[in-house]
Amino acid sequence: MPSTPSLMDTLFQRSLEDLIKGLRLHNPGPPTSNFIEKNIQEIKKEIKSTDLNTKSIALQKLTYLHSIYSINMSNWASFHAIELTSSPFFGHKKIGYLAVTMSFCDTNEVLLLMVNQLRKDLGSPCEFEVSLALETIGIVINQELAVNLIDHVFVLISSSKSFVRKKAIVTLLRVFEVYPDGIKVCFKRLVENLENGDGGCLSASVGVFCELAMRDVKLCLPLAPEFYKVLVECRNNWVLIKVLKVFGKLAELEPRLGKKLVEPVCEHLRSNGAKSVVFECVRTIVSCLSEFEYALKLAVEKIREFLVDDDPNLKYLGLQGLSIVSRKCLWAVVENKDAVIKSLSDADVNIKSEALRLVMAMVSEDNVTEICKVLISYAIKSDPEFCNEILAAILLNCGSNVYELIIDFDWYVSLLGEMARIQHCQKGEEIENQLIDIGMRVKDVRPELVRVGRDLLIDPALLGNPFIHRILSAAAWLCGEYVQFSKNPFEVMEALLQPRTNLLPASIRAVYIHSALKVLSFCLHSYLLPNETDSYWVDSDSGEAYLPSESEILGTSNPSAVKVDQIYEQRDLSLEERRSSIENGLNTNVAHEQSSSSVPLKQDLFTEQSIKNLLALVETALQPLSGSHEVEIQERVCNVLGLIEMMQGELPNSVVQGGENIEMGESKASDIIRVVHDAFSEDLGPISSSSQERVPLPDGLLLEENLDNLDKICGEIELPMSTSFSLGRPASDEHDTGSLFNNHDKDESELSKESTSLLTEHRKRHGLYYLSSDKKEVVSDYYPPANEPKTQSNDNDVTEDLVKLTEQSFLPKKKPNQVKARPKVVKLDEGDGGIPSVIKKTESTDNAISGAVPIPLSQEVIPSDKLSSNVKGKEKLHIGQSFESNEHTANVDNSELDTSRSKRSKKHKERKHRSSGKTAEERDKNGVEDKQKSGHHHTRHKARHRADADLKVVAQTPVIPDFLL
């Protein structure tokens, strides 16, 4: 007996009202939950009572707690709820059914116990009991119940009582959901209700058909005449809205309906006072009757009324209506431009977003400039969240489909720069990506990019905002990569080294320092080899006339008048020249430089003093960083310092000692600088993400093959590191290599005895990392692991090694008969390096091809990627192309270029220039500079090595001056 409540419990049972009052007395939080817990315990006891009254009150309280305080009741009270539904008293029954509808779902196990009771109540003479049962069925229906009960519900559709009929109709909707076969049985009766039902039944059956139409329009198509009758005759706005929705669906399926519909819809639009109906008419017209011009005009007129209304609801709906129209006829949006743009400053963020979406829909090539100007002005004014929404929209739209909308890239680039200065801007990453992407894709805009980048870099205030550090990173990279377009590289250098850069995260600071290295090498190059500089830039920029700033600086005659074809010829010639010069060693070059160094410097910018100042500046600024704990920074700083160290070894000679030493000194310095500089002047471009797939599979290459024999190759070398670079190459391969490379080794090594001696010193220290087999030619012999020191004089050697490396890893089983194996590698590499670059160009010029994902070729682009093996792999593939592929690709290239040119539309003139100018020459550059670039990566090791010594020297340098402008 302990579980059953006593008489006392029943007498003093808390009513629902008591419970609610009690709940109100308790503070929210733990007190309330304690109170609820206490009550639940009571309810659990009371609900087991045999007295139905006690039970019903307990269930009532529980239902209340369930719906308001989310107390779970379905697991223990279901049975009691069902018990109450069978009570003879309507009050109890109601409480029981309410509990069921509130807490049951269609998978509840006790539902089966209800079937009989439901059947009984459906047949009850009391309409309220029937209605309770119908409502419950509508909520808990499952297939089993549907099969059991559909007949009973079906009978009720033709009940004489409208109260029951309308509920039965709506209940059928749920029955159909779980039991679609039921539709066939009931369809006719439903239609009858549509034809001559009274208000409630009509409303219910239209509602049901509207839902059915959403699921299956075809089902409702035969009923079009009936719906039409309702549309014309009905005065109930609720019903009208539903009918309009049905017709909206039907007209999509059967366009001929439009002619019939348009008149009554317009009539409602004109005469109906209810805004809901008006809006529904507008929505119907703009979404499926837009071919009827007068109707559309009427609808747009109504939309305008909505737009200028003070009610924010109407304004919002007006904007929504417009955005539906904008898919088909943009003129409606343009007509209401003022209202839309005004909504950008609305108090409601929903309205603002909607307006922004519309504004972006209006964007075209012709108005993108003005629209962006307006949007930016709104972005400056608005709250941070919406400001960034605007910026994101601009970036997305302008960047879509490879900058399809942008004609004036100079403008767009300066817009990006402007965005960075907006106070709330948080789109640093996207802006960074676009800046670099544009830099790689759009050659003509590089001078402007550098200008924008410089403006950002020299502003010390920007460094304090962490959100735009990514943009600064892009700016620094651009200023370094395209430093030749800079009006004043010294200024850029100062900006890159300003003290506030210590606010930057290490990865971005590393970009800064690397860019400083590029700028430095450019300045030194321009100073030491002014003539060569000229020829380079003219060459690499295909003689276009867009380089006034550069020609000013360099004082060159720019052969801008030269026709494109001639440039091709020229380039081929220079290609030929360069190759021969390489093949014959650097003797010619040396001679050339010696003569060139005697030519007096034309430019004022790169004077002896300015270069000396520059070196001093860089050294003082970077010296303290050489001990940085961030490896990215430390390494790069050591690179720069190493270069300076080397240059200072050479430059002062020419200055101080004068006379005799000038030529020797400068020529050495020039060589170093040329090599460094060449490494940086290779053009980076975007590559299609699918380009790897287009590489033809060479004969004999089994990609799936197990790489077990890799151990054999590696086994010969004792290297502690297991990076891809530690593969090394067997010493025996040395003499099998093509003569091409060996020549350079000699020349190079002769030229840089100094480096070699350094190397030997290093070797002594880190002997562990060197190959055991000692060859006569130390330089060409050793192969460093990825992070080991390497002097720049070895770069040809590195290339050679890398080529072999690729050979080896790609042709693991072949006997190292290099002469035979090489052509295959050439083919592979040609595909790798050549085809993608062609693809890249067609993609960036022909906008139809989207999805060109820019993958930076060099580590500098994305510093964080730097150490990934990915980059290394790419480098490897790229290098293979270096010498061999030049000629092979040139032809393919041109033909491909032609096809791509024909595809191009007129509006993309700029891109045309770029692609036509670039291709062959780039190949040429790839050939030489790729290789040197790869070599360059290793120079830093030497540099770091030397930096150790530097520390002592620089210890006495004065306090770092403030480089802020």
Added chain:
Amino acid sequence: MGIRFILMVNKQGQTRLAQYYEYLTIEQRRALEGEIVRKCLARNEQQCSFVEHRNYKIVYRRYASLFFLVGVDNEENELAILEFIHLLVETMDRHFGNVCELDIMFHLEKAHFMLEEMVMNGCIVETSKSNILGPIQLMDKAS
């Protein structure tokens, strides 16, 4: 299914009535209510009454201290739902006489009953106030 749920929430964010026309577990309901309340109650008078949330469109209106929130399909006519909310309030007003939050708290089952007369399975079936209140008045008399 036009209407998915109807909520009445006071300005402190406490739910006063919750009627769902599709089954959600208690946890889902609680999460949904929390999200919607946070989103809608922060909005001011000058902002429109429509908020998109998950796959619902929420149409809401504030009467004194009580927010009426209706979650509907994206197809639904927002203005019609606003009118529906107003009709609901008017109906309650007629029944309770100057309806307030307390009326709904203490007569929750009556509020549910009215809703059941107006909406079934997410469809609006009755829009006449006297038709809606007829059964309730009958029952009041009977008891």
